[in-house]
Amino acid sequence: MFKKIMALVAVGVLATACGSGGDTTAEGGAPAASGGGDSTITMGFAQVGAESGWRTANTKSVQESAKAAGIDLKFSDAQQKQENQIKAIRSYIQQKVDVIAFSPVVESGWDTVLQEAKAANIPVILTDRAVDSADTTLYKTFLGSDFVEEGKKAGQWLVEQYASETGDVNIVELQGTTGSAPANDRKAGFGEVIGADPKFKVIASQSGDFTRAKGKEVMDAFLKANPDIDVLYAHNDDMGLGAIEAIEGAGKVPGKDIKIITVDAVKDGMQALADGKINYIVECSPLLGPQLMDLAKKVLAGETVPTRVVTEETTFTQEQAKQALPSRQY
Numbered sequence: 591m592f593k594k595i596m597a598l599v600a601v602g603v604l605a606t607a608c609g610s611g612g613d614t615t616a617e618g619g620a621p622a623a624s625g626g627g628d629s630t631i632t633m634g635f636a637q638v639g640a641e642s643g644w645r646t647a648n649t650k651s652v653q654e655s656a657k658a659a660g661i662d663l664k665f666s667d668a669q670q671k672q673e674n675q676i677k678a679i680r681s682y683i684q685q686k687v688d689v690i691a692f693s694p695v696v697e698s699g700w701d702t703v704l705q706e707a708k709a710a711n712i713p714v715i716l717t718d719r720a721v722d723s724a725d726t727t728l729y730k731t732f733l734g735s736d737f738v739e740e741g742k743k744a745g746q747w748l749v750e751q752y753a754s755e756t757g758d759v760n761i762v763e764l765q766g767t768t769g770s771a772p773a774n775d776r777k778a779g780f781g782e783v784i785g786a787d788p789k790f791k792v793i794a795s796q797s798g799d800f801t802r803a804k805g806k807e808v809m810d811a812f813l814k815a816n817p818d819i820d821v822l823y824a825h826n827d828d829m830g831l832g833a834i835e836a837i838e839g840a841g842k843v844p845g846k847d848i849k850i851i852t853v854d855a856v857k858d859g860m861q862a863l864a865d866g867k868i869n870y871i872v873e874c875s876p877l878l879g880p881q882l883m884d885l886a887k888k889v890l891a892g893e894t895v896p897t898r899v900v901t902e903e904t905t906f907t908q909e910q911a912k913q914a915l916p917s918r919q920y
């Protein structure tokens with residue numbers, strides 16, 4: 591609604607359009623006034639799903655921030671399926687929302703629906719995850735973590751921990767959702783750092799789809815096929831927590847017999863780190879809501895926004911987790 595009002599102010603027809611009632615489409619495909627003089631921004635948000643503690647915290651952040659910012663949020667959960675997200679985005683286009691924000695399940699395959707949003711003059715903001723579209727004019731900005739950097743931080747910790755080790759270090763990797771930006775980038779960043787020393791061997795690497803259940807299932811299989819696992823690198827806490835159950839079920843001690851590195855730093859992960867079951871966590875912050883609402887307002891007001899906004903993040907050792915836990919928000 592906000593954008594419609596802004597567009598009408600720009601062409602000087604606000605006074606006549608107000609009170610006309612009913613949505614119409616102006617010439618050139620631009621949305622026209624629906625009447626009533628409502629300046630509330632409507633945002634359509636297509637969420638990935640509810641696959642992890644991180645995602646739950648992210649959804650809460652987006653919903654609470656929209657409310658605080660006075661933005662009318664239309665929210666959909668794609669249950670980790672790209673086709674559901676595409677349907678949701680098309681429905682937001684039909685509803686003529688002012689702005690669309692979404693966290694793409696996977697990186698590829700978005701050009702058509704993003705072109706449809708652009709043709710309808712609805713700005714799109716990417717949040718959390720990136721798309722691989724060559725045409726970067728299809729979205730206004732991308733707000734989220736640097737996943738390659740997160741993978742590098744995980745690799746750097748491992749290199750330091752095993753600096754004096756002369757034998758092979760056998761690593762198993764639980765990847766996030768296949769084709770997703772965090773799975774691709776966390777794998778790449780980690781591989782780049784450990785790849786400098788041939789003693790680090792990734793002996794198995796498979797997707798656990800960012801869920802606890804799949805993390806357990808895949809780790810069970812890793813343990814059966816590989817008797818000598820030194821390290822588990824899990825692309826998120828939830829898969830790491832599922833894997834801990836598998837490791838304990840196999841009679842091994844997580845954090846000791848198998849060192850564990852995860853990404854996210856949600857409360858459950860931080861508790862496992864404080865308890866010594868996880869050895870190191872690279873933070874990935876889900877609290878993107880306030881910045882997202884701020885960016886949406888700026889985009890709709892015609893202000894220039896940076897094309898990339900990177901989230902600030904840290905890392906946690908066991909001691910740091912113990913200190914951070916009491917005030918951890920998610």
Ligand code: AHR
Nearest residue numbers: 641642644772800826874
């Ligand atoms: O895109 C961010 C990732 O998605 C989080 O690291 C993971 O927990 C979530 O499912």
